[in-house]
Amino acid sequence: MTTLLEPALATGSLLRLATAGSVDDGKxxxxxxxxxxxxxxxxxxxxxxERVSRERGLAAPDLALLTDGLRAEREQGITIDVAYRYFATPKRRFILADTPGHVQYTRNMVTGASTAQLAVILVDARHGVVEQTRRHAAVAALLRVPQIVLLVNKMDLVGFDKNVYxxxxxxxxxxLERLGVDDPVSIPISALRGDNVVEPxxxxxxxxxxxxxxxxxxxxPxxxxxxxxxxxxVQYVIRVGEHDYRGYAGQLVSGVLRPGDDVVVLPSNRRSTIAGIDIAGRPVNEAFAPQSVTLRLADDLDVARGELIATAGSAPEPTRELTATVCHLAERTLRAGDRVLLRHTTRTVQAIVTELVHTLDxxxxxxxxxxxxxxxxxxxxxxxxxxxPIAADDYAVNRHTGSFVLIDPSIGDTLTAGLIGGRP
Known part of the structure; x- marks a missing residue:
């Protein structure tokens, strides 16, 4: 018998969402x-x-165990890492990132929400909005997640009181209004009982x-x-023979490209025209984001990994000076004067932190x-x-070319995630 969510039925658009909230809010x-x-x-x-729940003496299955996949998470009863789940309905396909609630794992929430189109933020109806709720809402707003949904959970523990909600x-x-977020949606639920989750x-x-x-x-969407x-x-340069074939492989992160389009290679500002576009070895008449393609240029340019190809007339201006909002992810501190590696799209360059302007409470x-x-x-x-120089957009304009990470040059650890331009 066909189930409600047989993948073949899922023909709608893809929605990426992330769950967030404070500890024990029920994500x-x-x-x-x-x-x-x-x-x-x-x-x-x-x-x-069901077996683990019985061993813990629980009367009903603890459905949280379906997502707390790491052994440490199961043993401690907390979410540590970002757990990704894929599911579909006849109307839409979903990629869900279940992110941690503990303050020390806020960096994991940044990772989970960085590609989200919608953030689901839970609060416990008994406690209301707490500091970590605000932290996660602020992160979602800074990452410019297009949709924010508040779930007031555990309504059964407050007698389903509409005034509390x-x-x-x-x-x-x-x-959220102070964060500049308009028209949020709120829903009262009981995740334990299933109220207003799938059924009214x-x-x-x-x-x-x-x-x-x-x-x-x-x-x-x-x-x-x-x-x-x-x-x-540009991710990779493909050469076949001396002059027979030279293509530039990578993912078109935004926009549309067609043969004949005038383009500029950045940061060198060399100009050319797209001679052809190949997907899986076959020529196509156009490519659109987020397809992975190979571009062929009309001119014999020496283009390398890390360079950016953009349509002429709408290309970002290469720069060596950046102002950004960042979330620091590492135990190692970051100070003015620190030398780091900056990875922007496929390009990695040396950089120095010139100023720590201010922090955000x-x-x-x-x-x-x-x-x-x-x-x-x-x-x-x-x-x-x-x-x-790097060819970067403002993050508000393009999430892909407006973001970067800072890397410890000595050991290769990621230090900081950054959003170019804007104000926190």
Missing amino acids: STLVGRLLHDLRVVMPDQLAAV AEISADFERY SAAMDWYQGPTLLRHLEEVP APDPAEQRARFP VTTLETGAGPEALHVNDIARIRLRTAE
């Missing part, structure tokens, strides 16, 4: 409930969850809005990256004076100078 339980009620959990997975929703909306809740008949699943299915200006970071949204150093999970404004 993993929510994801487990969603997968369980959509009948996409394999029988052996469900049997394992209304007060929490109003508090959260006021905070009989216990909350005062709520007339959509269930979580219905909202996820109906929310408008994010802007098509093909509608943005064309940006093609995610609770008050006030900025503090320039700190001596950035510590793990700090959100701040910094300035950098690169040894070689």
